[in-house]
Amino acid sequence: MVEEIKRVVIGEVVEKRPQRVIVKVEKENFASTLNALKALSFNRLNLLTAIDFIKENQFEIVALVYSDEKKVMSIVKARIPRDNPEIETLIHIYPNAFKYEVELGEMFGIRVIGNPDSMKPFVLEGWGDLPPLRKDFDSIKYATEHYESRNVEVKYD
């Protein structure tokens, strides 16, 4: 399976253990890689998310695709810059990427070109702060400022 993937993908292909293949590509090749993998019987998109590498000033976009036929999970990764982040949409390849892409916009502030609902509020209605899953967002500070807590002293005997 690794050889087949290596033949269609421009990028680094590592077989971490049996049935887990990691594919690292450039951000321009992200959508085309997934398109090629879909042709290689990777018919299922299990997850599309991002990881915030704040020290390197980069986001890593991660897509998990699974092949029902070969029973192989492939993990496709691409780095994008953290300032003004944008990716291309995957909804024409995997239609269930739609809500994952909305979540990317809401939780990380990553604009998805081609998705009509990108950057629209879905879970966080009326949100006016940094996207909450970024590493520089202080969740405790936000929670104490916005949501009143109960001032009760707990005494243990």
Next chain:
Amino acid sequence: MELQETLEEGYVEILDHLRKRSLWMLHYCTACGAIELPPTITSRFDAERFGIAPFVTSRQSDILLVTGYINIKTLRRLITVYEQMLPPKYVIGFGSCTINGGIYWDSYAIVKRLDLYLPVDVYIAGCMPTPMAVLEGFRTLMKLIDEGKANGWKKYQENYEYYKENQRKVLKW
């Protein structure tokens, strides 16, 4: 006039006494606490022997059981559902998340205290409360109704501006 007032008070007392044995609970399961309800309602713990039955529409229910954490998206729907219910209506806060945020105390989306936004009659502490604790909470509510102390819905009408202001702060209406 005095006689009429006395009669009205007595009438309300009788109604409360009857009402406590026939409480319909709204099936609005907000969070993980809902998983304790199937054993509570079904044959092992059988909440129906106290006259408590689950019901699906808000307009015919008496109890709003808030099962678990409330995030800002759920809170907006919860307020709509509560305002659709006909008085007398009672709110039970279920689990430690409704009391002080529970394990979600540092979350960016979870409101920590339910009683700022809706008038809560009974809190059931625990994470998770067992079916026995839920039944104990129901029994406490029944006792409060019998004594005429479960007046959360009156409090909501009287302090409507206070509750609305708190809701506006969080939901940014």
